[in-house]
Amino acid sequence: MISEAASRGSSRKRKKEKAFTGVHALLVFPSGEDHKATLDLMRRFSAALRYAYNRLLEGQPREELKRQDSPLCAFFGLNTRYADDAILKAQALLDSARERGEDPRKVVFGGRKLFETLKRKHLSGKPLKRLKREWGEKRQGLLYSRGDKTKGGNLNLRLEAEDGALWLRVNLGNGRYAWALVKTSHPNLSALVERVYASLPYNVELTLREGKVYATFTWEEEPAPLAATKENGVLALDVNSDPYHLALALVSPDGNLRRHLTLSLEEVDRAPNRGAKELLLWKIAHEVVSLALEHGVAIATERLRHLPKGRRGDGSGRAFRRKAHRFAYASLLRKVHSLARKQGVQVVEVNPQDTSTIGMLKYAPQLSLSKDVAAAYVIGRRALGFKEKLPKGYGKLLGDGAFLAHARDFYRTRAEELRIQKRNERDRSRRNRLSRELKRAHGALSLLSSLQGSSGSQREVTDGRNSPGVNPWRVLRVGTFLPLLGREVPRDLSPLKPILHGSWEGWKGGLGPHPGGGPECTNVYFG
Numbered sequence: 001m002i003s004e005a006a007s008r009g010s011s012r013k014r015k016k017e018k019a020f021t022g023v024h025a026l027l028v029f030p031s032g033e034d035h036k037a038t039l040d041l042m043r044r045f046s047a048a049l050r051y052a053y054n055r056l057l058e059g060q061p062r063e064e065l066k067r068q069d070s071p072l073c074a075f076f077g078l079n080t081r082y083a084d085d086a087i088l089k090a091q092a093l094l095d096s097a098r099e100r101g102e103d104p105r106k107v108v109f110g111g112r113k114l115f116e117t118l119k120r121k122h123l124s125g126k127p128l129k130r131l132k133r134e135w136g137e138k139r140q141g142l143l144y145s146r147g148d149k150t151k152g153g154n155l156n157l158r159l160e161a162e163d164g165a166l167w168l169r170v171n172l173g174n175g176r177y178a179w180a181l182v183k184t185s186h187p188n189l190s191a192l193v194e195r196v197y198a199s200l201p202y203n204v205e206l207t208l209r210e211g212k213v214y215a216t217f218t219w220e221e222e223p224a225p226l227a228a229t230k231e232n233g234v235l236a237l238d239v240n241s242d243p244y245h246l247a248l249a250l251v252s253p254d255g256n257l258r259r260h261l262t263l264s265l266e267e268v269d270r271a272p273n274r275g276a277k278e279l280l281l282w283k284i285a286h287e288v289v290s291l292a293l294e295h296g297v298a299i300a301t302e303r304l305r306h307l308p309k310g311r312r313g314d315g316s317g318r319a320f321r322r323k324a325h326r327f328a329y330a331s332l333l334r335k336v337h338s339l340a341r342k343q344g345v346q347v348v349e350v351n352p353q354d355t356s357t358i359g360m361l362k363y364a365p366q367l368s369l370s371k372d373v374a375a376a377y378v379i380g381r382r383a384l385g386f387k388e389k390l391p392k393g394y395g396k397l398l399g400d401g402a403f404l405a406h407a408r409d410f411y412r413t414r415a416e417e418l419r420i421q422k423r424n425e426r427d428r429s430r431r432n433r434l435s436r437e438l439k440r441a442h443g444a445l446s447l448l449s450s451l452q453g454s455s456g457s458q459r460e461v462t463d464g465r466n467s468p469g470v471n472p473w474r475v476l477r478v479g480t481f482l483p484l485l486g487r488e489v490p491r492d493l494s495p496l497k498p499i500l501h502g503s504w505e506g507w508k509g510g511l512g513p514h515p516g517g518g519p520e521c522t523n524v525y526f527g
Contacts (some may be wrong), residue, residue: 011137021338022218026185027168027206029213034178038170038213042206043140046087048076050109052083053090057104062087079173085144110139133210141208142169147219157204159196159217166193168204168215182215183211187356197492208490213357213490227344230298233258234348235291236380237301237336238355239329240372244269245330246284247372250295251380257363259284260373268328281328285335292345299340300383301333302352349381355379360489365496366391371489390472393500398451398472408448410483415441440488444478451475 029035052072055065065072065087072083097104108115114135117123123131145156153159156171159182165190166182186192195202202219233252240247244266250259263284271277292299340347359374369377378388390398397403415438422434450470482488485495 003344018114020218021188021221022216023184023186023188025182025186025215025217027180027213027215028183028347029178031179034170034180037172037176038143038178038180038206039141040209041170041172042208042213044076044078045082045144046084046109046142048072048078048086049089049142051076052087052106053093053109056087056090056094062091065223077173079156079171082145085088085146085156088146089142089144094246110135114138136207137210141213143206143307143324145204147203149199151201152199153196154202154204157206157215159192159202159204161193161196166196179276182213195219197339207346221342223224224342224344225344228296228298229346230300230348230384233295233297234300234380234383235288235295235297236376236383237288237299238372238376238379239265239332240375241329244351245372246288247376248288248291249373249376250291250297251300251377251384253384254395255384255386256383257367257377258467260369262370262373264433265328265332277328278331281332281335282339284332285339288336289339289345291344292340293343298348298383299336300348300350300380301336302379305351323392327461350379350382352379353384354471354473357473360493361473361476361480361496362388362391362395362500364493365500370495371491371493391500394472394476397479404448404451407479407483408445410447411441411448411478414482415445447475447478 029038037145052065056062062084064070066080066084067073068080070083072078072086073080076083078086093107093349094104097107108350114131118135129404145154147154158171160167160169168180168182170178170180193198200219202217205216205218207214207216218516231253233250236249238247238252244264246263246265248261248263249257252258265284266278267360268280271280286298337347355378356371356375359369359376359378362374363369363377364371364374367374381388384459418434418438418441422431422438425431425434427436447470452471480496480499481490485493
């Protein structure tokens with residue numbers, strides 16, 4: 001488990017990441033009164049968390065919010081330590097929303113997906129009752145307490161070992177406590193018990209699911225001494241949904257590709273249950289880290305990000321949604337990061353912007369790589385500090401008016417066809433799909449038009465950040481893939497090799513579009 005927070009300010013520097021390990025457990029309350037009192041405390045803490053979040057949005061300081069006479073303590077009936085932990089959780093949510101570029105005012109406590117489902121009002125009976133219960137548990141079923149070394153572990157939610165059993169003592173306030181038996185067979189249980197006997201700190205978070213209270217105990221790990229660093233190169237990886245596999249590229253310190261391979265994830269997709277899926281993902285993470293240790297190199301990945309998975313009726317398509325929902329991107333990367341830090345392998349995260357586009361346009365045709373390995377190669381080079389120069393052949397292509405006119409004509413024709421199809425389509429889902437495609441066609445036209453006369457449009461270097469002007473790699477993508485190759489994400493990128501090396505004069509001389517594309521081509525895939 002990795003905890004991250006982004007600092008405020010124009011530079012928005014990322015705080016140093018901390019590696020945590022933990023134990024998940026079920027809490028069993030021998031006393032019904034203790035169970036009821038704990039649920040009431042979780043409800044008040046959850047409400048205090050929402051209150052603290054809104055006050056932080058308004059700019060109130062943490063010191064003012066956690067005072068003994070503040071509403072967090074007085075109105076919600078929490079002690080100052082619980083109140084401070086609620087503020088900490090609220091601040092983490094606020095920082096996370098800002099880091100992802102989302103509007104923090106639109107955060108939905110309880111989950112946006114559940115909220116949107118309830119808002120549609122299309123369910124009734126048991127499904128509606130089950131959904132409302134889940135919504136209520138997510139909004140009212142949270143309690144968190146940080147560990148404290150000076151307090152011998154955790155003051156509010158304290159573990160006690162007695163007669164071979166592990167108990168959790170919940171501080172209810174006013175000298176009252178609730179007791180719950182900790183039931184778990186987690187492999188980290190012995191490490192947790194050792195911390196209890198050594199009076200070392202541990203964090204505790206209680207959550208409510210299907211009427212049962214679960215506990216997550218976490219503590220910070222001491223980082224292992226680095227045995228593999230980027231001074232020797234990097235092992236870059238990129239997870240891909242179609243085909244479902246992991247692409248790996250071993251990059252030397254001088255930026256050259258030493259080795260590449262792929263690991264299939266289809267077995268993960270066929271796993272019978274979540275537990276089996278998790279075991280397979282851990283197995284793959286061990287393979288990746290072992291390979292990095294074998295070569296003494298760091299591991300380079302894209303920075304974790306939110307991936308839209310689509311929903312029924314939005315026009316994304318059933319096949320896309322199935323691939324997106326099976327896509328264990330973030331889960332696999334978290335496992336690789338966690339295992340790497342435990343074994344002393346340096347982890348380097350890079351900005352994911354345009355890595356796939358640059359890989360497909362530059363290295364896939366140049367080195368005869370698949371688009372996925374090419375993307376991993378770009379990630380590795382970016383982790384080592386290399387910037388990707390625009391090849392001269394592409395520079396000439398971007399400066400050719402005939403090429404740009406051809407691409408614009410293609411998208412104008414495509415946009416008109418889509419408008420006609422949408423006007424005649426009666427099915428709402430298909431209309432949504434056509435709307436998405438039409439929006440992409442207009443976006444491509446906007447990119448191609450902005451290249452003309454735009455300051456910075458001929459910039460030949462990109463490091464993943466927005467340049468002053470249009471990004472030439474994106475113009476090349478929309479100008480070559482669909483208009484010349486016939487697909488938005490082509491499988492075969494070898495036809496780009498002559499253009500990459502500047503041999504595009506034949507097409508310019510009026511020989512017509514590439515056999516794979518052009519306004520007249522059939523079976524164009526746009527999606």
